[in-house]
Structures are given as C-alpha cells and as structure tokens.
Amino acid sequence: MADPKITTQSRMIRDLQKCQLLVAQITDSLKNQKAILKQRGMNLPPMVLSSLDSIHTDLANLADRFVDEQSELRQLRALADMSAQINTELDVDTVLQRTMDVVITLTRAERGYLILLNKETRQLVFRIMREEVLVGQTPPGATPEVSTSIIRDVITSREPLLADNAYQDDRLKGNNSIANLSLRSVLCVPLLYRDDILGVVYVDNRMQSGLFTQRELNTLMAFANTAAVAISNARLFERIQTLLQEITRMKDLMDSVFASIASGIIATNPDDLITTxxxxxxxxxxxxxxxHIGQPLSTVLPRITADIDQALAASREGGLGQQIDGEIETARAGRRALNIKLSPLRDAQNMTQGVAVVLDDVTEIREQEQQIRITKTYLPPQMVDNIHEISAISLGGERRDVTCLFVEARAFNTLKDVRPRDLLAILNQYLGVATDCIHEVGGIVDKYMGNEIMALFNTRLNPLEDHAARALACALNMRDAFLKLYAQEGIDPQPHFYRIGIHSGVATLGNVGSPSRRDFTAIGDTINTAKRLEENAVMGQIIVSDATRERLSSDNGWQFMELGTIQVKGRQQGIPTFELSR
Structure with missing residues (x-):
C-alpha cells in the first residue's frame, strides 16, 4: 500500500505542473490572438501577458521550492527517525550505520565516514564507513583514502567545512590530498558534545562539483549533533556497564573471600542491623x-558470655578497635572459647557507618595452652618452649660450660612429727619458693629430688654468659625468700632449714633414655661436685667453689669467706670453697 504522504506530495507536484502548463497554453493562445485583435483595432488588456509570465515564473519557483522543502522534510524525518532509534537501540553502531546510509542518500555523496579522535594517541579511528560499490570500497583493516588535512583542520577549528569544488577552493590550495584524490565536493562537520570534540562526520563526492549546499550542511550538522550525543551516551553506557561488571566481580570476589575466611565476620550498618x-x-x-540478615546485632551477640556492650560502644562512638575474649554455649559443640575483634566501619568522610565483628573460635588453642601450662608444672618452662632445640640433640649429648646449683629447701629431720599429707604440702611450699627464685634469674629446674632441686645455668635452653653470677644471685634470693617465708609462718629456725651448693665447669648435656622416652639433663664431674658441696654445707649455708668464683666479672658487693678445701669422691685434690653472703 502506497504511503499517503508520498501520494499527496506527488499529486501536489502534478497539480503545480498542470497549472504551469495551463498558464503556458493561455499565454501562447493570447499571443496568437494579439495580432488578430490588433487588425480589428483592438488590444489586449495592459499587463496581461506580463502577468501571465509572472504567474508562470511564480509557479515554477513554487514547484522548485516545494521540491526543496520536501527534500529537506525527508532529511528532517530521517534525522527524527535516527534520534528515535538511538533512544531505543542499545547498539548505537547499528543505528549510526543505518543513518549514514540515509545521509549518503539525501546528500548524494559517494562516501561517508564517522571518524572518532583518540584523545590519548591523537589518532583517527574510523567508526562508521559507507562507500558505494561502484567507486571502490576500502579493504578490511585498511584506512580509507580521505583528506586527513581537512579532518584535522575541522577538529582543530571545531568549525564545519563545505567545499563545493574542493579542487579549485582557495582555502584548500596546497593540500596534496585534494589533488591526489581528485576530490570535488567535500563536506566535513565536527562531532561536538558540550565542549568536547569527539571527531568528525565526513562525506565527499569525487565526480560532481557543487553537490553540497547549505541545506546538506545543515542536514549533516544535525546528524553530527545527534550522533555526538549518541556516542557520548554509548561511552557513558559502556563505562557504566564496565563499572557494573567490576562492582559485580568485586562483590563476587568479596563474597568468595568472606565465604572462605576461617574467621567469622559480621558487619552492621549505622542502625546496628546485620548486613553481612x-x-x-x-x-x-x-x-x-x-x-539474621537485616536483624539487630543484639539478636546474635547476647549469646556470647562477655561484656560486649561496652566494647561495641567504644568502637562505634570512639572509633577505636576493641578486642575481648568470650564464650558461647552451643547445642552441638558445647561451650566454645571465642576471640572477638570489633572495628568501626568508616566512610570517605571518616564517619562511622557501622561495626565489623570478627569471631575466631580459639577453643582448641585455649585447650592447648591449658595443656602446656599443666606440662610446665611438671617440666621446666624453657624445655617446653624450646622442645625443638633439645630434640635435635643426639643421645650422646653435648659438652658445655655450665653452673649447677643444688638446694635442699627443707631438711626432712625438721619434719619428723608432720603427717604425710601435710608433709607434701609443706615441701611444695618450700620447693615453690626456691623454684620462683631459679626462674627469676633465668635458670632452669633440671629435676626435683624429694626435698631438693637441681638447677642449671647456661644450657642450650637458657644460654647465659654470666651464668655463674646468676647462680649466686639465685642462691642469695633464695635465702631472702626463705626468711620471708619463715616470717609469714611466725618461726625463726636456728639454724635455717636450707643449704645450697654451687659449682661451675664443663658438663655433658643432652637427652638420656631411649628413642621412645627421653629426659633432658646434665651429667659429669661438675654436676657431682655441686651435689657434694651441697651435702657438705651446714643448714643455712651457701657453699661456692673457687671455679664458680673465678667466672665472676665482679664480686657485686658479695662476701666470700674462705672455708678451705673439700675432698670430693673421685678427685685426688681438694676443692677450694667459700661461703657466700651479702
């Protein structure tokens, strides 16, 4: 079915043409009758023929103007259709390609290009290309043969360029591309969006001059303006799509990270509603x-047996991170130990927008720590902490210069009338005082032997350059601690209940036992000598060998009273000894 608008336009043109033909026929008829009327003494009314000529001219002009207006109307309709398609079509390239076809048809150009400017490289990118088959088409991947000088001038000036005869245009003289390409009609307009130059729209005809007029320029300018908006919107849409994809990717990544983190994470918004x-x-x-998503944080945290409200307030209001320990009673796992970290969530303005709560189940760690604490009550703490060090020592051991201290914390003959149960409590009390003194100066307890302790200084577990001085300081501290204990018990034993022997020298240290059960200790003459000194001491006395005294860098204000030599089993010569005091 024919378009009613086209039918009406055609009828109007035919009517105008009929009117022109009728006026011409009347004019010719009057001219033929003019001579006859003159012979009879009659004349045509004045200005009749000139009026008919004027009418004929007006009708011709009206027909031409009607055709021009109809052509311009078709261009405007094409641009309106393009605008409507751009507003509804997501694929802007498809719309621009279709519209470029219309532009070429309306302007009667041979070729048309939409060329974008890469702002970073300043290179020209041919986004849309339309070329007639008869004039040759640009091979795929090749750059069309156009006047880049004209394109660069339009981009620089941001003004359109219309050349109805480019070959003879004074503005384009000296432009080699015009001559080389034999360009005749050229029309190039800028793609402007606000103050941004995006590129140009370029059409040409290499065969006809004077093809483009102001009307084609106006059409192409309108097309360029619409295309610039479409391209800018497309770029914005692409950036939004890219940003949305990146946000989605980051959200998926964060979800994966949150899901894979071993720690429990709870996040809230400013209203303390759970968001994560x-x-x-x-x-x-x-x-x-x-x-619980979207529920108050209080629906979860009150289950934790910890004073968490104060920590939450400090994190929210003071903007400070908090760390507390708590416990929770669960149906499946029972009571669980938790380490809870709270951190404020701040925005770009450093305003608190919620709280992040990190939960770590430390039940196994707490159980292990408890086991280690229990183990340290039976083994030297240094041995437990550095078990990897002594495990590397072979059963043969290693030779090392050490100081050995033996202390009898309380003689058994002072506990004759004490019941066995009370005896053990008293011994533990005195042994505990001595043990604390050993640990205070960096010594390690090698073993407990009933009411006695063997302590070592400068083993691999506690390397000490001043091991002799530390052992003597330990002995004097024990004396002070025992006197304080006597005062607490309200007794003043004479002599005191303790005796101590100290000796320094090379000993063999290492693991003794079997591959399945070992004990770290020290053996040798040095250890035996220290024991003999302790056995030779009287109650309340600290005996030190000359070998230990020689290893002191200074006497530290201590008093050494010479006791003479002591004969030790296995030695031919006696050992010079001294009594230590302050």
Missing part, C-alpha cells in the same frame, strides 16, 4: 545467615 554474616560466623554461632 559469612559462613564461618554461621558455623561458629550455629545459626542460619538468612535468618
């Missing part, structure tokens, strides 16, 4: 995340 609760937090607290 990861899988680990759900596992620790034994709850379903979807049941």
């Amino acid at each position: 609760l990861n899988r680990a937090a759900a596992h620790i607290l034994e709850l379903q995340p979807e049941d």
